[in-house]
Amino acid sequence: MHLRSLSHALIAAALIFAALPARAQTQPPETVEADVSTRSVSITSNYTGTEILIFGTVEHSRQPSAEAGTYDVVAVVEGMSLPAVVRRKSRVAGLWINTRSVRFSSFPSFYGIATTRPLEEIAEPEALGTHQIGFEYVRMVPSGSIRWAPATPEEAEEYRAAAIRLKKRDGLFVQSDYGVTFRGRSLFRATISLPPTVPVGPLTARLFLFKDGKMLSQYKSEVMMERTGLERFLHDKAYDSPLLYGISTVLAAAAAGLFAAFAFRRTPR
């Protein structure tokens, strides 16, 4: 009896001693594996926007349940960077007129972000800044030329804030604080919706796994966004052979006019 309980205790102790260092040494780090629901978004004549679903798993998840909140996931879908001009109106003789403008040589045309909880609870600004996570850390490069660049840092900040505000208003900068949800200990999903006004071009989907404010793992993927069918044909023609496009438009218009004139010809009175 005594001996038996002693042996039990020994085994238990051995197990604990064996397990502790092993746990610290061999438990592999958490990583994220993910994919995007669609590799290409086609813009057709009846395109009214779309939704991009990003799903994935946390490998070696130590999260006890979906609700535990051990991990934070941030999903970012970014449109291609384009130059942009922000103009400011002021009142001149009773009318509101564009008087000052600042040019950004590079500015994301779309920025959609979904997170498991509000961004400021997930990580410190430094970490977010490094990975350009959140509207405040979006990469915006002011123009190098003196004529178009902001005059002072305050002005730069003012125009930057205005640009973000305008993008938010147009639904091109979207944020969803609880847009990423865990479906179990390791499986999660996020949806980011693209309005029909997103400029056509390649999109980048990025995903970050955070734990206790530290970035553990990330994933990146490209999503093509292309015009297809008639939409593509018309747009390509308009830009590549504008003369032909213009003449065709005129001929189509003339045909419509002739149709109207002859189809509805009224008997002379």
Add this chain to the structure above:
Amino acid sequence: MYVYLPIAEMSVNVLVLLGLGAAVGFLSGLFGVGGGFLMTPLLMFLGISPAVAVATGTAHVVASSVSGAVAQYQRNNVDIKMGLIMCLGGLVGTIVGVETVRVLRKAGQFDLVISLTYVTFLGVIGALMLIESINTWRKSQAGGVPTARKSGQHSWVDGLPFKMRFHRSKLYISAIPPICIGMFVGFMAAVMGIGGGFVVIPAMIYLLRMSTNVVVGTSLFQIVFVAALATILHAMQNKTVDVMLALALMAGGVFGAQYGTVVGDKLRGDHWRLGLAVLVLAVCFRMSFDLMATPADLYSFGVLQRGP
């Protein structure tokens, strides 16, 4: 049912476009006006950028003036020689107009200029129409007969050189005034997206002293070519012609115009004319309000010439 516009890069309900086309077509059938001066501002109210609205408007002008010009030609109401001379001026005016749009857009002032131009034009035309329709109404109430215009007076136009004979109009006048009028039409078509009948027709009657029966046909004949050129040049220089938008508007316009003509034959014009005047003034007030009211956001994104 939404349609994605390839150049405007936005999704618009196609029924709204058909309805807009039909409504403007109805008005143009009813009053015999092109309707471009209503089409462009209404497209802008829909959220379509002014440059696309104007350029696509020129394509719409082609359609509506072709059908009018054919009908007039069949009645032998077109002075082809006069029309071609005006086209000559129109060519220059259009080129200058399209280039003006390009420069203004680059400077970020096109939206302002187009709004100001429209406010001025719509204000003047709306007011004139209102006064005229009230006057005719009064006269018809009083039972009076509209007074005929005096003719046969000489003016400075007769002193100009390069005289030409225009058989259909039975005129022997200098080619300079028709060229100038053509230039003005071309410029307006390119900058405002309109046919400009409401300016050109009075100018042809009072300056060239053409008889009213050939004025409408000749002005329609020349605007077909001027608007066609404006459309092609806008497509080349500014890439702002949206063919889908234009086709949707035309499809509605074809039927609207027919219905408008039928209704116009049955109804007395005065009341409707008063209605049109009020509508024109309403659009004018809305545009001036947008210019003068403090904008919700002082900042806005400007256009940059974008690649394919």
